[in-house]
Amino acid sequence: MWRAIASNALTLIIVILVVVSGLLAWGRQQFTAPGPLADAACVRVERGSSLSAVSRTLEGQGVITDARIFRIGADYSDKAAGLKFGSYLVPPGASMVQVLDIVTAGGQSTCGREVNFRIGVTRTDVILRELDPTTSRYVEVVAFDPFAEAVPQDYVDAASDSDLRYRVTLAEGVTSWQVVESLKRADFLEGEIAENPPEGSLAPDSYDSSRGMERAALIAQMQQRQDRILADLWASRQDGLPYANPGEALIMASIVEKETGMPEERGQVASVFVNRLRQGMKLQTDPTVIYGVTQGEGVLGRGLRQSELRRETPWNTYVIDGLPPTPIANPGRLSIEATLNPDETPYIFFVADGTGGHAFAVTLSEHNENVARWRQIEAQRGEDGVTGVQGD
Template identity: 55%
Template structure:
């Protein structure tokens, strides 16, 4: 009898082992199998959240079928204690194993709410936006001018109180150092003002992730280091026959290129005009240098350029000397007139090989380039015709009188 009982027990134990092994094999397969999610979702993991809460949230969003298997898999992989706070984009069909990796490896948020501060030439904007996981596009919730608007949108105040909101500062190409420092000092997300404005041209236009409480000085230093690196790398790869001898002169030329065109394919062409003029001993005669000579980068010139500005009288009256007006000074101005981006710097040290000496707007947003004054005058005449046509279209009464 005892032998019979022992045999039955052994059989039961063997069957149980096979069942457990099969269950484990099935669980492992389920854990690594393609998930049921039909479209991406954004998973928010607040501080202090447990893996149980995350698994239940994932199940409620249709990302996993079994919270228990998800937790067991995370435990088996020794990742339960590695759960990170943040907002994570869970892609369509992600397996439980892939999701576990996403929520435990950390790093920058990949979805959720973002505040972007855009420092531009004309103004600074703050934009509150959410990533739509289904489309991959950002949906704007609010936009305002943080340095000018007295009423702050409620959406901004709400997301500022959320711990998983991410922040970026985007500096546009062509902004002056003074404008950048003034904007950074005025943002409520940063701390500590910077009194001394860095040298013009030495702050790299780029996108900079930040966190509330970061210091303005630290961010400015990051911009300085970045621009120094960009300039050094470009200078090392410069063309052999440039008519200037220092990285600073290249930066000056790049800043003029940046102010003259925003079209990527035109930058090397504009740079070629500058280089050809310097090489031929011609004055550059670019209007943005006049404006910088007057303002020194501190704000915008809120009026058209006058004959006295072209003659250098205004700059001389304001600053005692003419240093930037390329209608008056020979060669390059005294220094950069804005902060150029990487593309403009690279164009300055590797300009297109052309014989162009002139360019003017062509009416399409770009420019018409010319090698001779005669050709340039024809381009100017065409541009004036376009301007007249646009003025007439904007004022039908004046057009009727003219006819």
């Protein structure tokens, strides 16, 4: 009888082991198999959330098929305590093991809402946008000018979200004064900026930020990035350029930046100024005159007057020889690169051509013909003022 009992017990144990093994294999297959998501989804892990709460949320959103298997897999992987606060984009068909990796990897959130504080030459914009998981593209929620408009309620409501990300973007050609004045309006930043940074020392680019970041620390990042860009491009510059040091190249790059917004023209514009310096000609470029009038504090907003073209300022290149004493804006990488590796051209003159670009010329007579055509376009548009390098 004991032999029969032992045999039955052994059989029962074997059956249990087979069942357990089957369940483990099934659970492992469920944990690693493609998940139910047909479209990407944004998953939020609240600060201090438990694995149990997160797993139920994931199951409720249709991201995973079984919260219990997810928890067991997390325990087995030693990741149960590794949840990271944030919002994360989960791709279609992600398995439970992939979802677990996403919500425990940490780092910057990959979906949710973002504020882009954009500092432009003519205006500053605060843009609140949200990632659409189905298209992986950001959709604008609200945008406003912090200098001219009341703060929208949508923005106020979003500011309470501890997972809200912040970005500060500088456009090419902004002045240091514009940057500082705009950053004063960035309500998510803190601290004072002791003084305006030197003109040209800030790299136009996009910078990750955060609520409570010091304004001075952000300015320091901009300066460090510009220093690296200038040093790298100076090291690979053309031979024989008429710049005594990187500072002079930065001055020229700021002029190139303000003279054209067309990337394909920068090398030609730089070549004109290089040719003029080599021939001992005055640069005679309007943006330097404008800087002498405004000192970089805002936009002139009108055409230059003849009296201003004749006025003696350190930046008026119709009056002074060579380069002005400082940059006239913060140039971007492409303008610095064009300045240090300009096109090889015979051009000495250029003027606006009515298309957003410029007409270039070798001789003064050719240039005068281009100017006459531009004057006709101006008359048709009811505008006034010539843009570009003028003749002696």
